[in-house]
Amino acid sequence: MNSETLLTLIFAYLAVASVVFAMLVVMMRNPVHCALALVGVVFHLAGILILLRAEFLAAAHIIIYAGAIIVLFLFTMMLLNVGVAERARQFHVQAPLAVVIGVVLLFEFIVLTGASIVVGAPGLHTPAWVAEQGGNVQALGQVLFRDYLLPFEVASVLLTAAVVGAIVLARQKPKRPRSSSEMGVSEWMAARVEKARKREAESAPRRGVTRNP
Amino acid sequence: MIIPALEYYLLLGAALFVIGLLGVLVRRNLLIVFMSIELILLGANVTFVGFAVALNNMLGQAFVIFSLTVAAAEAAVGLAIIVALARHRETLNVDEIDTLRG
Amino acid sequence: MTELVITILIKSAIAFVVPLLVVPPLIWGERRLLGRIQSRVGPNRVGPMGVLQTLADAVKLLGKEDIVPAGADRSLFILAPFLLLVPSFMAWSVVPIGTELTILGRTIGLYPTDVNVGVLYILALTSVAVYGIVMAGWASNSKYALLGSLRSSAQMISYEIMLGLSLVGVVVLAGSLSLPEIVRQQQVPYAIPLFVGAFVFVCAALAETNRAPFDLPEAETELVSGYHVEYTGWRFAFFFLSEYANMLLASFLVSAVFLGGGWPAPLLEPMIGHLPAMFLALVFMVTKVFLFLFFYIWLRATLPRFRYDQLMNFCWKVLLPLGLLNVAIATVLKLTIYA
Numbered sequence: 001m002n003s004e005t006l007l008t009l010i011f012a013y014l015a016v017a018s019v020v021f022a023m024l025v026v027m028m029r030n031p032v033h034c035a036l037a038l039v040g041v042v043f044h045l046a047g048i049l050i051l052l053r054a055e056f057l058a059a060a061h062i063i064i065y066a067g068a069i070i071v072l073f074l075f076t077m078m079l080l081n082v083g084v085a086e087r088a089r090q091f092h093v094q095a096p097l098a099v100v101i102g103v104v105l106l107f108e109f110i111v112l113t114g115a116s117i118v119v120g121a122p123g124l125h126t127p128a129w130v131a132e133q134g135g136n137v138q139a140l141g142q143v144l145f146r147d148y149l150l151p152f153e154v155a156s157v158l159l160t161a162a163v164v165g166a167i168v169l170a171r172q173k174p175k176r177p178r179s180s181s182e183m184g185v186s187e188w189m190a191a192r193v194e195k196a197r198k199r200e201a202e203s204a205p206r207r208g209v210t211r212n213p
Numbered sequence: 214m215i216i217p218a219l220e221y222y223l224l225l226g227a228a229l230f231v232i233g234l235l236g237v238l239v240r241r242n243l244l245i246v247f248m249s250i251e252l253i254l255l256g257a258n259v260t261f262v263g264f265a266v267a268l269n270n271m272l273g274q275a276f277v278i279f280s281l282t283v284a285a286a287e288a289a290v291g292l293a294i295i296v297a298l299a300r301h302r303e304t305l306n307v308d309e310i311d312t313l314r315g
Numbered sequence: 316m317t318e319l320v321i322t323i324l325i326k327s328a329i330a331f332v333v334p335l336l337v338v339p340p341l342i343w344g345e346r347r348l349l350g351r352i353q354s355r356v357g358p359n360r361v362g363p364m365g366v367l368q369t370l371a372d373a374v375k376l377l378g379k380e381d382i383v384p385a386g387a388d389r390s391l392f393i394l395a396p397f398l399l400l401v402p403s404f405m406a407w408s409v410v411p412i413g414t415e416l417t418i419l420g421r422t423i424g425l426y427p428t429d430v431n432v433g434v435l436y437i438l439a440l441t442s443v444a445v446y447g448i449v450m451a452g453w454a455s456n457s458k459y460a461l462l463g464s465l466r467s468s469a470q471m472i473s474y475e476i477m478l479g480l481s482l483v484g485v486v487v488l489a490g491s492l493s494l495p496e497i498v499r500q501q502q503v504p505y506a507i508p509l510f511v512g513a514f515v516f517v518c519a520a521l522a523e524t525n526r527a528p529f530d531l532p533e534a535e536t537e538l539v540s541g542y543h544v545e546y547t548g549w550r551f552a553f554f555f556l557s558e559y560a561n562m563l564l565a566s567f568l569v570s571a572v573f574l575g576g577g578w579p580a581p582l583l584e585p586m587i588g589h590l591p592a593m594f595l596a597l598v599f600m601v602t603k604v605f606l607f608l609f610f611y612i613w614l615r616a617t618l619p620r621f622r623y624d625q626l627m628n629f630c631w632k633v634l635l636p637l638g639l640l641n642v643a644i645a646t647v648l649k650l651t652i653y654a
Contacts, residue, residue, distance in 0.1 A: 007216045015225045022229050022252050026236035031244045032391070032453060038248050039446065041229075045255055048225065052215070052266045056492075057277050059435035061258070064281050067442025069251065069288040071472060073244060074449050076292045078465060080299045091239050092308070098238035102231045109227035113220050123270030130271075135431045137492055143271040144278065155282040162286030169293035 011051055018044035035073045042066050053127075056137045215267050222263030229256030243298070243305040247291055254284050326427040330407040334560040339369035341559055345612045352616040379548035384456055387545070391454035396546070396553035399447025402440040403560045409433040410567045411495045411576055412600060426495050433494040434482055437568065441478065441523055445471050447557075448542045455545035463541030466531055466623055473630045474522035474529075480638030481516035484509045484645030485572055488653055497572055504575035508648055512641035513573045515634050520565040522630070525558060527615035529626060562611060563604075570603035 021040035028034050042065040049058035092098070125139065133139040144152055215222075229252055236249025258277045265273020299305055343358065343366055350357025358365035383392055411426040430436055445468050452464020486492055488509070489500040506513040522529040525541075532541025543554045570576055577600030621629065 004216055011217055011221065015221070018225070019228050019232070022232040025245070025248055025252060026232055026240065030388075031242060031248075032388075034245050034248055036391075036446070036450070038251060039443075041252065041255060045259060048222070048259060049262055052222070052262050054262050054266065054274055054277075055430070055432045056435070057258075057262060057274055059432045059439050060278070060281060061255075062439040063435065063442055064285055065251070065255075067439065067445070067475065068472075069285060071442075071445055071449065071468065072288055072292050073248065074446075074453075075465070075468070076295060077244065078449070078453060078461060080296065080305075092241060095239045098235055101238070102235040105234070106227060106231045109231070110224065113223045113227070120264070120268050120270075122268050123272070125271040126269045129269075134491075137431055139271055140274055140278075144275045148272075148275050151279065155279050158286055159282055162289045166289040166293035169290065170296045 007051065011048070014044045014047040014051070018048070031077055032074065035070050035077070038070055038073075039066050042070070053130075053136060055135075056140050215263070219263055219267040222267075223260055226256045226258075226260035226263065229253070229259065232256075241306050241308055243295055243307055243310070246307060247288070247295070250287070251284060254280060327408070330410070330427045331404060334404065334407060334563055337563055338556060338559045339373070340366065341563065341608065342369045342372075344608075345615075348609070348612050349616050352613070373552060376552040377549050381548045381550065382545075384545050386456040388454040388456070391450050392545075393550075395447050395451035395454055396550050396557075397447075398450055399444055400553050400557040400560070402444045402447075403557045403564060406437055406440045406564055409436050409494055410564065411498050411571050412567070412597070429493055429495045432492045434486060434492045434497070437494075438475070438479055438482070441471075442475055444557075444561075445475075451546070451554075452542040455542075457545050459539040460542055460544050463532060463538065463544060466538075467525065467542050470522055470525075470529065470531065470626060470630075473627065474519045474634075477515050477519040477630060477634045477638050478523060480635070481509075481512040481519060481641055482572070483638075484512040484641040487642070487645040487649050494571060498576035501575045504573060506573040508652075509573070509641060509645060511637050511644060513569075515638045515641060516573060517569065518629075518634055520569065521611070521614070522626070524561040524565055526562060526611060528618040528621050530615075530620060531623060531626070534620060562608070566604045566607040566611070567600075569607050570600055574603045574607075576600055576603075 018041050021037045021044065024037035025034045025041065028037060042061055046058040046061050049055075049061065125143070130136060130139040133142055233249045233252030233254075233256060236252060237246050240246050240249065258280055261273045261277050261280065265271060265277075295305065298310065302310060304310065346368070347357040347359075347365070358368035361367040361371045383389055408427045409430050448464050448468045448471065452460045452462075452468075455461070485497060485505050488505060489497040491497060491500070521527075525532055527533075531538060532543065534540065543551060546554060577596035
């Protein structure tokens, strides 16, 4: 078996597995299972990216998608604990229509890909150039930090804005006095002390006890 | 040099895109709709990297980094909105979240 | 081709067996050492000086009833320990143990593979290990396990960022993401110019491996244990095994990335590639690893456990600024001394 057939076989496995996992994301009832299936998709796609010799992006996909985004999803599910309602109807009424549209769209993509009308001019970053830079990571760094530094900085501003926005949106405004079960220990103690002081202050004149200021 | 041919990578990207799109159109659970959007982004990423490698242009790979940034920002803000929504309405069913006023 | 395959197989076997072989004596050593520090004896009954105690414990755990709680998500409950254990073994495939060795006309690196994104690979695997914890807590269908897994996974996600930040400094100085290359670049161990980064890394590694003083899942009495409270028998042993494998991995990483690893530079520079130099390098590396493991256990015997809010505050209000400072220091050094 030469290396080309081996690579093709690996690609076939990774591609089929990622599509199957993607379908599981869309079809499974329990959102937690869906999130795990999405992790499966991300892992197999990382394999595909390694086949394409984009090692940095493969690692970045796992770190950002599996390590951050999907964990956030799981956290939201666990924190909200909105009734999973697995028995409830999971799909919209217009599902058959949507499937038809999806199949048509996929057919369209296949025709377009087969027609290979998508040929661009080959660029400067040949494998030789990449090897000269010292590998995929260094080459990507060269392009990103030399040619596209400003977009990169703008992207960091976007991330900061997203963090601030997320905190503002998800912050819980305390409208009612919180019950003791929601407080931390120190807060609860403080509240107890406060209450006791107040009671003491109310009862003090009646008892006629003078207190030191 | 790209094994197998570029077309297969493009088809994989297209398949993920379509599956994600179907998820957005079909599912009623808001969280799963969000996951389907991530699927769409992943499909786009595969296409980007495939083209980048086939056409010897690093820009495609650099762009995926921006796509990842957008995905992360979208997840953070989107999930914050979902948390606020779930506190307010106590449902994540897209069909029931249909009023424009809170 | 066959030679390559054989090399790969041998290296994978070693990378797989080393943690399995080292963990049982490590647990025994920890218990003996803790005993000594706390003025008691420690396990000394099974085998000479109690060396076989871990084995006896493992047999006991294997003999326990295997319980899946009622109402648990059965498949995820079974999957969770593996989700934690598999990444901690996968990470061994990039750990640099020694230097290159020339033997019988071949040069063999004493590391399983030299990946050009080795540092990112390790970070990716630590980020995947969180799923084991989240799933264990969620699938148990128990509020204590759920709360414990929320605590532990939030802790791991937060400290993972600090792990990354401390490694950024090293990557900036070494100019590479490959671990053997980072080891090779260290004329002076990076712990000296980047002591801030080394401090952040050690704290983050302690928290990532759920070790004292960040070992909230160990707090049976005050927090009803953690994410693995519903696990029994060999499934529980899996959590235990992965914790110790991670601890060993962290020790190897600290030794390789911050303490110069198995690279007896610059004294033995001309001898590199020969058997004595390789042997000496291996001794250096193993000594550093054991010193760090001793430090780990010493901390456990000395420091009290952090409260959860203190843990998070420490991460975001102390380690994050220090990590950013580390990046700044590394950049300045790169432009001046390391230019």
